[in-house]
Amino acid sequence: MAPKVLVSDKLSETAVQIFRDRGIDVDFMPDLGKDKEKLAELVGQYDGLAIRSATKVTPTILEAATNLKVVGRAGIGTDNVDKEAASKKGVIVMNTPFGNMITTAEHAIAMMFAVARQIPEASESTHAGKWEKSKFMGVELTNKTLGVIGAGNIGGIVCDRARGLKMKVIAYDPFLSEEKADKMGVEKVELDDLLGRADFITLHVPFIAGVTENILSAENLAKTKKGVRIINCARGGLVDEAALAELLKSGHVAGAAFDVFAEEPAKENPLFNLPNVVCTPHLGAATTEAQENVALQVAEQMSNYLLTGAVENALNMPSVTAEEAKVMGPWIKLADHLGAFAGQMTDEPIKAINILYDGVVAEMNLEALNCSVISGIMKKANPDVNMVSAPVIAKERGIQISTTNQDKSGSFDGYIKVTVVTDDMERSVAGTVFSDGKPRFIQIKGINIDAEVGAHMLYTTNEDVPGIIGTLGQTMGENGVNIANFTLGRSEVGGGAIALLYVDEEVPAPIRQKLIETGLFKQVKPLVFDV
Numbered sequence: 223m224a225p226k227v228l229v230s231d232k233l234s235e236t237a238v239q240i241f242r243d244r245g246i247d248v249d250f251m252p253d254l255g256k257d258k259e260k261l262a263e264l265v266g267q268y269d270g271l272a273i274r275s276a277t278k279v280t281p282t283i284l285e286a287a288t289n290l291k292v293v294g295r296a297g298i299g300t301d302n303v304d305k306e307a308a309s310k311k312g313v314i315v316m317n318t319p320f321g322n323m324i325t326t327a328e329h330a331i332a333m334m335f336a337v338a339r340q341i342p343e344a345s346e347s348t349h350a351g352k353w354e355k356s357k358f359m360g361v362e363l364t365n366k367t368l369g370v371i372g373a374g375n376i377g378g379i380v381c382d383r384a385r386g387l388k389m390k391v392i393a394y395d396p397f398l399s400e401e402k403a404d405k406m407g408v409e410k411v412e413l414d415d416l417l418g419r420a421d422f423i424t425l426h427v428p429f430i431a432g433v434t435e436n437i438l439s440a441e442n443l444a445k446t447k448k449g450v451r452i453i454n455c456a457r458g459g460l461v462d463e464a465a466l467a468e469l470l471k472s473g474h475v476a477g478a479a480f481d482v483f484a485e486e487p488a489k490e491n492p493l494f495n496l497p498n499v500v501c502t503p504h505l506g507a508a509t510t511e512a513q514e515n516v517a518l519q520v521a522e523q524m525s526n527y528l529l530t531g532a533v534e535n536a537l538n539m540p541s542v543t544a545e546e547a548k549v550m551g552p553w554i555k556l557a558d559h560l561g562a563f564a565g566q567m568t569d570e571p572i573k574a575i576n577i578l579y580d581g582v583v584a585e586m587n588l589e590a591l592n593c594s595v596i597s598g599i600m601k602k603a604n605p606d607v608n609m610v611s612a613p614v615i616a617k618e619r620g621i622q623i624s625t626t627n628q629d630k631s632g633s634f635d636g637y638i639k640v641t642v643v644t645d646d647m648e649r650s651v652a653g654t655v656f657s658d659g660k661p662r663f664i665q666i667k668g669i670n671i672d673a674e675v676g677a678h679m680l681y682t683t684n685e686d687v688p689g690i691i692g693t694l695g696q697t698m699g700e701n702g703v704n705i706a707n708f709t710l711g712r713s714e715v716g717g718g719a720i721a722l723l724y725v726d727e728e729v730p731a732p733i734r735q736k737l738i739e740t741g742l743f744k745q746v747k748p749l750v751f752d753v
Contacts, residue, residue: 225291225528226267230255231274233296237517244525246270262286270294270524273302281307292316292527294520297507298606300537309538316523316535319611320375321516322507327379329506330424330455331387333479336500337451338363338422340477343498361421361476364388369420371437372456373398373408374604374615377426381408392416397603399571400645402620413437417445422453428604429457440465448474455481455506467492470499481506537608546587553583553638556653556661557591559675559751560640561598563651563663566749567681568599574622574643575599578652581636584627592625595640637664663709669720671711676724677753682737683745686712686719693740694721701733 224247229238232252241248249268254261255277265271265287272294273279279293284307293303295317308315336342339360347354368384370377373395381391391408394416403410416423423446427434438452438461446452452475454461463484469475470493477498483491486504493499507513526532533539564575577595579588590609597612607615616623630636639652652665653675663673666681684690691710698705707724734746 225269226289227270227272227524227528228254228265228268229272230261230277231272231296232276233272233274233517233521234514236514237272237296237521240518240521241525244529246525246528258283265290270528272296272520272524275299275302277302279303279308284308284311284313287311287313292524294524296513296516296520297322300606305538314527314533314539315537316520316527316533317537317608318516318519318523319535319606319608320614321519322509322512323375323379325509325512326455326506327376327383327426328509329481329502330376330380330426330453331383333453333455333481333500333502334363334368334422334424334451337453337477337479337498340498342500363422365390366421367392367419369394369411369416369423370408371395371413371416371423371425372427373403373406374426375618376456377424378406378618380424380426381406389422392419396569397571397600397619399573399620401573402618405620413442414445417442418447420447420450422451424453425456425460427456427460428606429459430605435459436462438462438466443469443475446475449476451475451477451479453479455479458482458484458486464492467496470496535608535611537606546590550586550590552655552659552661553586553591553636554594556655557594557638557640558598559661559663560638560651560653561595562601562751563598563666563749564640564642564649565599565602567649567651567747568642568644570644570646572599572619572621572642572644574624575616576624576641576643577626578639578641579625579627579636580632580639581628581630581634583636583638584629588625588627591638592623595638596623599640599642634664639665663722666711666720666722667718669711669713669718671709671720671722673709673722674707674724675751675753676706677751678725678728679749679751680721680723680725680729680734681745681747681749682721682723682743684719684721684743686714686716687742690719690721690742693737693742694723697733697736697740698723698725698729701730701736703727703729703733 226247227241229250238250262283270292274296281304290313292314298317298319300317303315305315340358344358366389368389368391370381370393373393384391385407392411393408394413398410440462443465479500481502523534593609596616597607597609600607600612634654637652637654641650653663655661661675704726705723709722712719728748737743737746
């Protein structure tokens, strides 16, 4: 029997035809996604569900989707899909991460022009029969300094377009290497430097709570050059909108152009109705070409999976065959943990990632394992990264990937060792999978350990002196932090030592500071793993 797919949002007829041409039974109901009760009633008949943003794939919908195998989102954002619930149900969630990059970058450039020349206000005035030529004095982009916060896929396109406009481009991106910046023709700078120099600032980073959240805070906005113009076509929540509104009113900020807002749909906002503020309703991906591209891509990806089992751009499953997944599942998870450890421990731009496979794991699908390692590393910068997009992002950032496989060389049947290289250091971590199928860390910075992986962990470094265990245990206990597992290791007697604590919840910053203030610890770092 042919697989059945339900298209519950407005995909193009061409995309729907792809399903038919591949022999898939498809029902095109473009308004069904807005009716959650009717969707829940019908979804159980289908193997695949193709959506845009109108359809909300909630636990209730997934519970009713008794035959569902794959959800395909035409676009990059999957906030409307409960990925945890989908994973528990064994439903693959796919997206199309690269279909709208150019469109979003072009919108940022268009918004920059609009705010530089006050085009919306001038248009409204002229439509009203006024001829206020002297009122709308703009500024040129040529020879101005553009500060790009986030020089990844979309930010990189903006950099290229801005250079074509003869702008001087400076970029802040912790994962941008000097070599990559040189190739892009941009100057890599720190954030404070960018804030003080840029005539225009455009944001192209994902929203990450506590990391990029309010990256343009009131404090950082106050550091900007007087007369700056700020563009945000990335994500809401990256800018303190109330603080920006005050700086616009005072004249410190000359203008702003926003396509995204902290709360959407945005019915009210501090930026609304201010002079020289251009606002659009999240139109970054809203072009005919982009919508067509992502629709065609999702139809091809879903068809490939339903007909051949091939997995592309999956957010909750590694890109491996069904046969491989049975054996490789624990090793895929280990590879992700090792990458996540290395990524969270590395703040400098990464130049290279070296991966060693030993023993039984060296005979597996190393490409998939590599993707899992790289994905784990890149998640710190972009939590939406997946096993397919991670290698592409790493390549674009100029990161060199090398792989070595060797016969069994130690006491373990197999292990993986990941080393990240920056301009100033190398950091390595190794792990294995025990017979119970659980990943374990077995070596950090050359120090042998045996540590279970937990969702929340605390990593410390210190000299091998008495009192470390007591200080850690007492500090955690006095502050109500429960330790599930405690692992120590040292290079030699009296030499460098490490501790890895598996705790029930993240250790708050004040408690970590107390450990630093004892003078016993060189480093105290919280780590988070997707277990």
